Amino acid sequence: MKQKEKKTELPWVEKYRPKSIRDMAKPVAKVNRQKIDLIDELIKFIKNFKKDSKEKAILLEGPPGIGKTSVVYAIANDLNMQVIETNASDTRTQRSLKRKLDEASKARDMMDFISKSKNKIILIDEIDGIYGVSDKGAIPTVLEIMTNSEFPIIMIANEYKRSLNPIYKKVKKFEVQPLSEESVIKILEKILKKENIHDFKPKDLISITQKNKGDLRASINDLQGLMQGGRSAESLRNIDELQRDTSEVIFSLIRSLFTEVKTLIDAKRLLDKSDVDYSLLYRWVNENLPKYINLNDELVEAFENISTADQIFGRIRKYQNWALLPYFFDLFGGGVSLAKKRSYTPKFVKTTFPEIISSRIGRDKLSLAKKIEDVYEISSIEATRTAIPFLKLLSSKSIKMKKEISDWLQLDSKEKQVLKK
Amino acid sequence: MTINSPVWSVKYKPKTLSEICGREQIKFQLKEYISKKNFPHLLLTGYHGVGKTTIGKCFAKEFLGGSYEFNLKTLFADVPISKEEREQAGIRSTFSTGMIGSRAGKKRYIHPFLDIKVKPFIQIRVLGEAPFKILVVKNFEALGQFQQGFRRLMETYGSNCRMILITSKISTIIDPIISRCQILFIPPVEFKNYSDFIKGVSKKEDININEPALKILYKYSEGHINKAINILQLSAMLSTNINSEVLYEVINSTKDKKIKELLKLILKSDFSAIRAQLRAIRREFNYSAQEVYKKLLDEIFILPLSKSIKIQYINHIAEADFKSIDGLDPDIQLSNLVSKLCLLFEKI
Numbered sequence: 058m059k060q061k062e063k064k065t066e067l068p069w070v071e072k073y074r075p076k077s078i079r080d081m082a083k084p085v086a087k088v089n090r091q092k093i094d095l096i097d098e099l100i101k102f103i104k105n106f107k108k109d110s111k112e113k114a115i116l117l118e119g120p121p122g123i124g125k126t127s128v129v130y131a132i133a134n135d136l137n138m139q140v141i142e143t144n145a146s147d148t149r150t151q152r153s154l155k156r157k158l159d160e161a162s163k164a165r166d167m168m169d170f171i172s173k174s175k176n177k178i179i180l181i182d183e184i185d186g187i188y189g190v191s192d193k194g195a196i197p198t199v200l201e202i203m204t205n206s207e208f209p210i211i212m213i214a215n216e217y218k219r220s221l222n223p224i225y226k227k228v229k230k231f232e233v234q235p236l237s238e239e240s241v242i243k244i245l246e247k248i249l250k251k252e253n254i255h256d257f258k259p260k261d262l263i264s265i266t267q268k269n270k271g272d273l274r275a276s277i278n279d280l281q282g283l284m285q286g287g288r289s290a291e292s293l294r295n296i297d298e299l300q301r302d303t304s305e306v307i308f309s310l311i312r313s314l315f316t317e318v319k320t321l322i323d324a325k326r327l328l329d330k331s332d333v334d335y336s337l338l339y340r341w342v343n344e345n346l347p348k349y350i351n352l353n354d355e356l357v358e359a360f361e362n363i364s365t366a367d368q369i370f371g372r373i374r375k376y377q378n379w380a381l382l383p384y385f386f387d388l389f390g391g392g393v394s395l396a397k398k399r400s401y402t403p404k405f406v407k408t409t410f411p412e413i414i415s416s417r418i419g420r421d422k423l424s425l426a427k428k429i430e431d432v433y434e435i436s437s438i439e440a441t442r443t444a445i446p447f448l449k450l451l452s453s454k455s456i457k458m459k460k461e462i463s464d465w466l467q468l469d470s471k472e473k474q475v476l477k478k
Numbered sequence: 479m480t481i482n483s484p485v486w487s488v489k490y491k492p493k494t495l496s497e498i499c500g501r502e503q504i505k506f507q508l509k510e511y512i513s514k515k516n517f518p519h520l521l522l523t524g525y526h527g528v529g530k531t532t533i534g535k536c537f538a539k540e541f542l543g544g545s546y547e548f549n550l551k552t553l554f555a556d557v558p559i560s561k562e563e564r565e566q567a568g569i570r571s572t573f574s575t576g577m578i579g580s581r582a583g584k585k586r587y588i589h590p591f592l593d594i595k596v597k598p599f600i601q602i603r604v605l606g607e608a609p610f611k612i613l614v615v616k617n618f619e620a621l622g623q624f625q626q627g628f629r630r631l632m633e634t635y636g637s638n639c640r641m642i643l644i645t646s647k648i649s650t651i652i653d654p655i656i657s658r659c660q661i662l663f664i665p666p667v668e669f670k671n672y673s674d675f676i677k678g679v680s681k682k683e684d685i686n687i688n689e690p691a692l693k694i695l696y697k698y699s700e701g702h703i704n705k706a707i708n709i710l711q712l713s714a715m716l717s718t719n720i721n722s723e724v725l726y727e728v729i730n731s732t733k734d735k736k737i738k739e740l741l742k743l744i745l746k747s748d749f750s751a752i753r754a755q756l757r758a759i760r761r762e763f764n765y766s767a768q769e770v771y772k773k774l775l776d777e778i779f780i781l782p783l784s785k786s787i788k789i790q791y792i793n794h795i796a797e798a799d800f801k802s803i804d805g806l807d808p809d810i811q812l813s814n815l816v817s818k819l820c821l822l823f824e825k826i
């Protein structure tokens with residue numbers, strides 16, 4: 058009984074960490090956009106590994122919580138091998154890395170002389186957490202270990218990092234895919250069964266998995282939190298709130314900013330609560346503002362405030378003066394929503410994405426603009442402003458002129474079309 | 479290719495300093511530099527279209543003499559870096575400060591313009607007999623805060639390469655750059671030189687232009703010779719005898735109607751349509767917010783408004799332009815302006 062109590066204290070993530078690949082949700086990986094069976098490949102790699110084999114290391118890249126580390130431990134367990142791990146919690150300077158991995162990678166255990174010891178797998182977890190300053194010399198050391206290692210090396214990363222380029226060149230990379238919702242649900246159900254919980258609604262399971270988008274670890278954590286948090290209706294609502302994706306969050310945020318906010322504090326709270334990137338958020342406000350406010354004088358007030366907010370934000374970026382940030386928030390949040398006093402808002406307003414106008418020249422005009430740039434000796438941007446409109450006008454005046462221009466600039470049919478428009 | 483051009487503004491573009499119309503004092507100073515075979519970094523400033531670039535380039539070519547092809551480069555600071563160049567720069571434009579022991583900010587970002595376009599040119603040594611290379615940077619103000627990166631380059635490579643920076647907005651140039659340059663203000667062409675030049679062109683093209691039409695042309699083009707020649711060519715297609723009537727007709731046809739349509743929409747105060755039109759204009763001509771303000775301001779002379787409303791109109795544009803100096807999103811600043819104009823036109 059005592060032991061059982063102790064067991065429940067463990068986080069479920071640790072408690073149900075797979076001991077064998079049979080317990081696992083099968084991870085799927087991609088190599089060069091081709092789907093492969095990750096477990097098969099890993100076992101093949103580990104079993105066929107020799108000191109002089111060409112491929113010394115494998116890199117698993119993928120979002121967190123989908124079983125990259127677990128799969129390595131599970132395989133090691135199944136193959137009766139020992140895992141030597143280093144992760145971001147260790148300082149990984151040249152010396153400390155060498156000390157840890159060198160001995161493991163070259164020398165065999167003392168136990169070798171007595172009995173046949175376990176084979177080893179070297180696991181370099183969170184390799185994208187190697188930083189230039191604190192982990193000085195780590196990358197060359199990893200490279201060195203890779204060439205000298207007697208044991209297979211598996212590296213794990215969340216995302217591509219440019220500074221790791223020398224390593225990428227020498228490893229085989231597998232892109233591990235997020236788990237499917239069904240497989241996550243299956244595992245959650247298994248855990249619930251083992252925990253003797255039967256009154257859990259399938260709908261809640263689905264909302265947990267949808268929220269976490271294939272992140273099994275987070276799903277298990279959420280499940281535990283929910284079960285041990287008393288399973289109240291409130292905690293479920295919390296999941297619901299988290300579940301919406303960011304664009305939906307913005308949609309509802311914009312809606313409530315214009316329809317619900319009555320005081321400055323309301324607006325402030327609303328913006329504080331959201332975790333949307335504010336440099337994007339105020340552009341959303343700008344885009345959707347005229348839909349909610351339609352009286353001229355109120356529009357002026359709202360735009361005056363948001364443009365000042367934009368100006369302030371520009372100054373913050375320019376002078377790195379982040380102390381100005383509160384003004385920015387108040388102006389584009391409260392300043393805009395409180396400008397609406399009498400404006401009538403229709404019940405259903407379609408929130409739209411902010412439109413971004415590129416400062417680059419459109420593809421249709423680019424080749425013509427380049428030709429003009431050479432002849433006129435003006436920039437291609439200027440060509441679209443002055444030269445192209447003039448050439449259009451000139452070539453519309455007479456057919457002879459049109460031919461002369463196209464001969465002179467050696468235009469192809471596509472470029473002629475631009476002048477015709 | 480330029481001599482046989484059917485477009486007159488290219489055909490009659492000056493190729494040497496002495497061909498440049500008027501501006502004797504500037505020309506004298508530049509010729510002095512040529513004879514002494516030395517000059518400091520130059521900053522050419524003046525109104526849009528007065529010929530800063532043409533003067534700078536003619537001067538550079540004459541200064542370098544025969545070897546100008548290798549030793550002269552013109553760059554446009556306002557042209558966005560293309561995707562390929564950006565990728566190329568991506569590899570080199572960040573460096574870790576860890577190497578120099580600083581922990582403040584692990585990565586520093588260098589503007590790809592400096593790295594991709596400027597450095598490869600100024601780092602290579604002079605070819606031929608010229609004393610140094612010349613780099614012409616047009617629209618220098620577009621570099622913004624990255625002007626800071628330029629000032630070290632001016633010192634480090636100054637002996638190898640002199641720079642001619644060209645800008646129409648000297649107020650946006652940072653002080654350290656100004657202190658490193660000799661500033662030359664290029665004035666607009668005077669009417670006498672202007673009319674001589676236009677008369678010369680019309681003589682070569684076998685057309686006649688009378689004195690009042692010449693005055694109208696000068697006034698309309700604001701000393702902008704390219705613009706004037708363009709209009710001259712268009713008028714020549716209508717008639718070989720150009721009088722003020724022909725000229726007015728052509729000037730009207732060259733005017734951009736999109737801004738007028740925008741103003742009409744503002745009168746109707748249909749905000750979503752206004753914004754759509756604004757964005758269409760910006761997309762078509764790659765205008766920045768400032769250029770749209772200028773276009774709106776140009777319309778003031780034809781707007782049927784009372785004096786006080788006109789002043790308010792200018793006031794609103796000026797305020798928006800001022801805000802845009804710091805502002806990040808041109809769409810917000812422009813929307814702010816048009817919303818104010820809607821309210822203003824409502825009062826009429």
